[in-house]
Every structure is written in C-alpha cells, then in structure tokens.
Amino acid sequence: MRNRLIMVVAATLAFPILSAPLSAHHSNAAFDAGKRLSVTGIVTEWFWANPHCLLSLDVKDGSGQVVRWIVETQAPPNMIPFGWSKQSFKPGDEVTITLEPARSGKPVGRLLRAVFADGRTLLPGGSAGGTVQ
Amino acid sequence: MTKRTAMSSAAVIAILTFANLTHAQLGFRRQPGAVYDVDFEGKKSGAAPRRSLAGIWEFANGGAEGIQADGVKAMPSDGKPEHELPFTPEGRAAFTSNKPTYGFTAVPSALTNDPMPGCDPQGFPRIVLHNAHTEQFLQTSTQVVILYQFNKKWRVIWTDGRALPKDPESPGWAIKDAPPPEPRWWGYSVGKWVDDYTFVAESNGFDDRTWLDNAGRPHSTVMRVVETYRRVDADHLEKTITIDDPKFYTRPWVALDRLRYRLQSPSLEIPEQECVPSETAKYNRLFANPAAGVDDSVK
Numbered sequence: 001m002r003n004r005l006i007m008v009v010a011a012t013l014a015f016p017i018l019s020a021p022l023s024a025h026h027s028n029a030a031f032d033a034g035k036r037l038s039v040t041g042i043v044t045e046w047f048w049a050n051p052h053c054l055l056s057l058d059v060k061d062g063s064g065q066v067v068r069w070i071v072e073t074q075a076p077p078n079m080i081p082f083g084w085s086k087q088s089f090k091p092g093d094e095v096t097i098t099l100e101p102a103r104s105g106k107p108v109g110r111l112l113r114a115v116f117a118d119g120r121t122l123l124p125g126g127s128a129g130g131t132v133q
Numbered sequence: 134m135t136k137r138t139a140m141s142s143a144a145v146i147a148i149l150t151f152a153n154l155t156h157a158q159l160g161f162r163r164q165p166g167a168v169y170d171v172d173f174e175g176k177k178s179g180a181a182p183r184r185s186l187a188g189i190w191e192f193a194n195g196g197a198e199g200i201q202a203d204g205v206k207a208m209p210s211d212g213k214p215e216h217e218l219p220f221t222p223e224g225r226a227a228f229t230s231n232k233p234t235y236g237f238t239a240v241p242s243a244l245t246n247d248p249m250p251g252c253d254p255q256g257f258p259r260i261v262l263h264n265a266h267t268e269q270f271l272q273t274s275t276q277v278v279i280l281y282q283f284n285k286k287w288r289v290i291w292t293d294g295r296a297l298p299k300d301p302e303s304p305g306w307a308i309k310d311a312p313p314p315e316p317r318w319w320g321y322s323v324g325k326w327v328d329d330y331t332f333v334a335e336s337n338g339f340d341d342r343t344w345l346d347n348a349g350r351p352h353s354t355v356m357r358v359v360e361t362y363r364r365v366d367a368d369h370l371e372k373t374i375t376i377d378d379p380k381f382y383t384r385p386w387v388a389l390d391r392l393r394y395r396l397q398s399p400s401l402e403i404p405e406q407e408c409v410p411s412e413t414a415k416y417n418r419l420f421a422n423p424a425a426g427v428d429d430s431v432k
Contacts, residue, residue, distance in 0.1 A: 029239045030241035030243070050407060051412070052420075054416065070420050081165060104426035107423075108424045
C-alpha cells in the first residue's frame with residue numbers, strides 16, 4: 001500500500017510537467033486556465049495550418065447529441081519537433097483529447113494530450129517539453 | 134515490488150520529472166537537424182574567426198528561446214516593477230491603446246488589434262523579439278543579409294560606409310542619386326565592425342504600425358535600434374538589441390541581452406513558416422471567435 005502511495009505521489013509530481021501551458025503566440029485570456037476536460041470523439045478534420053493547427057472532432061454528449069469540438073495546438077514548425085505531422089490524424093480516427101476549455105462555454109479549447117484508440121499518444125511541445133509516446 | 138524497488142522507482146521518476154522541469158523552464162525545443170549546447174557538454178569551442186557572422190544560427194539553449202510570447206526576453210510584460218518600460222506619456226498612451234494577446238494586458242485573440250495575426254508585416258525588430266527562429270547570415274563586401282524563418286523574410290544591413298538617414302521621419306538615403314526612402318516596415322540599417330569580433334548595426338526610418346513585441350509594446354517613427362553581435366568563439370554568437378525611441382521612452386532600454394546562438398551545419402534546412410491570410414480567417418472563424426464568445430454572424 002505504501003509502495004503504491006509512493007508511486008502515486010511521483011506520478012502526481014510528473015503530471016504538471018505534461019500539462020504545462022503551451023508556448024504559443026495566441027492569447028491565453030480566453031481560456032479557463034487550470035481547468036481540464038477529456039472528450040472522446042471521431043475526427044472530422046485535421047487543419048495543419050498557421051497560425052495554429054486545429055483538430056475538429058464529433059463528440060456525443062450525455063444525451064446522445066453530437067457536438068463538434070475544435071481544439072488548437074501550435075504552428076506546424078513548432079509541432080514537427082515533437083512528432084506531429086500533417087498525417088497525424090485522418091477523418092474517422094477515434095481519439096480522446098484532454099483539453100483546456102474556453103471560458104465562453106463554446107466547445108473549443110486547447111489540446112493538452114491526444115490518445116488514439118490503439119494507445120498512441122501525442123503531446124504538444126513548447127515549454128511543456130512534450131514528446132511522442 | 135519490494136519496498137526498495139518502489140523507492141528507487143519513485144526516486145528515478147522524481148529525478149526525471151525535475152530534469153524535465155529544468156528543460157521546460159529553459160524552454161528547450163529542438164529544431165529538426167539542429168544542434169544545441171546540450172549536445173556538446175564538456176567540449177570546448179575553437180577560436181572565433183575574424184569579422185565573420187556568416188552561417189546558420191540557432192538558439193544555443195533550445196528553439197523556444199525565441200518565442201518570447203509575453204514580450205521581449207529581457208523585459209517581459211509581466212507586471213513586475215523591474216520590467217516596467219520607461220514610457221513617456223505618449224508612449225504609455227500608445228501602449229494602452231494596443232490590445233495584445235499576451236502579457237499582463239492581454240485580451241482574447243478575437244479582440245486584439247495586433248497587426249501580426251492578420252498577416253501584416255511584423256517588421257524589424259519584432260522579427261527577432263517575438264516568434265524568432267533560426268536565422269541565416271550572408272556576408273558580402275557591402276552587406277550583411279539576414280534570412281529569417283518566420284514568413285521567409287530578409288533584411289539588409291549595409292556595410293559600405295553609408296550613413297543612416299539623418300531625419301528618420303523624412304529619411305534621405307546617403308547614396309548619390311538614390312530616391313529618398315520612406316519610413317518602412319523594416320527600417321534602414323547600416324553596420325560596421327568595431328573590433329574583429331564585434332559587429333554593431335544601427336537602424337531607423339521605421340513605420341510605426343508595427344509593434345516591438347507580442348505584448349503590444351509600441352514604437353514611434355523616430356525609433357533607433359542598435360544590434361550588437363559578438364562572435365564569442367567558433368560556435369557561438371551573442372545578440373543584444375537596444376531600443377532608443379525618445380518619443381515613446383525616456384531612455385534607451387535593452388530588449389535582448391546577449392542572447393546566445395549556436396552555429397549550425399551549412400546544410401541545415403530552415404523550415405517554412407508562413408502567415409497565410411486565408412488560413413488565419415478560418416482559424417478565427419472556427420476557433421478564436423468562439424473561444425472569445427464573439428458571434429461571427431453579426432459581422
């Protein structure tokens with residue numbers, strides 16, 4: 001039990017590193033800093049573009065309604081060093097996204113982690129020092 | 134798992150965690166194919182070549198050094214008294230009217246009046262004070278030419294002995310028969326070697342529509358910028374940027390303080406990174422406007 005507690009504490013210490021704010025050039029002001037949401041859905045578009053890449057996915061809410069979520073990452077040159085590419089997602093992929101939502105309440109947010117159905121994980125770069133797992 | 138194994142595992146995770154934290158705090162990011170000081174720990178660099186800036190240069194301590202999201206590296210816009218710029222009343226009014234997306238006066242992206250997200254030229258010196266990346270220096274008998282990654286921009290620093298335009302607000306170039314230049318996004322630049330390892334460039338004649346940084350720091354048309362490049366050794370270059378704008382600031386101030394670059398392989402490919410108006414419009418429609426609660430349909 002104590003051993004497990006030690007491991008949990010170590011994992012807890014590691015989490016803030018993985019979820020540190022991005023080093024982006026677009027505003028933090030619209031986002032609910034520190035709040036985290038996790039959504040699972042089907043990719044409809046991966047927009048590999050400037051100023052920042054956008055991932056669109058359809059997510060079923062609690063009542064079965066489909067909601068189109070859009071999450072941003074960073075500019076392509078800032079993503080490539082961390083294993084991202086124009087081919088990272090294709091329409092139809094199932095992914096689970098951890099995100100920092102907008103304060104406006106609209107279904108948009110900043111991507112903090114993407115996990116594919118097969119367990120592959122993409123993390124953003126920037127000051128978070130993200131990696132591909 | 135034995136108790137000792139569990140403790141060892143926890144210690145390893147904690148060490149890796151704090152090692153990562155140190156990297157994160159340094160803002161380390163690796164440009165594909167580039168090398169950094171961390172790759173050469175314990176190895177000494179050779180002597181600096183005389184009067185040479187030529188080559189491809191990347192931030193010695195990681196690619197994220199140039200992002201400067203919250204304003205210029207030496208004076209970020211974080212609200213701390215030590216980072217308060219020496220504004221004149223006119224300069225403070227200009228700063229207050231700017232609505233940046235970062236720094237302590239940040240607004241949501243959809244409400245900004247930053248010229249850059251709409252793909253207006255970021256100009257100089259913002260090209261090195263925000264979202265700065267790998268640079269390539271070309272050196273001829275009359276010019277130092279700097280190629281910048283962001284938006285594939287370049288600028289010329291004349292080294293043929295010409296003077297800066299005397300009146301920055303109505304500049305007249307020193308070369309005989311040359312047409313009188315107008316204030317422009319990238320200004321006018323001249324430079325010279327002050328010793329075998331130190332190159333100093335001065336620039337003026339700026340269009341005041343550009344911002345100095347991502348935090349909305351302004352400049353006027355009378356701004357003069359001093360760039361000092363010091364060739365430290367065979368592998369390193371230090372860059373210092375000083376802003377001298379008596380209309381907006383009561384005294385010159387340092388925006389970059391000996392920022393260290395590392396020389397790269399001459400075959401390093403500098404990535405393409407363009408601001409594309411159509412992509413920006415889509416980004417705003419799909420993301421920035423909903424994030425700020427702005428309704429596109431009323432526009």
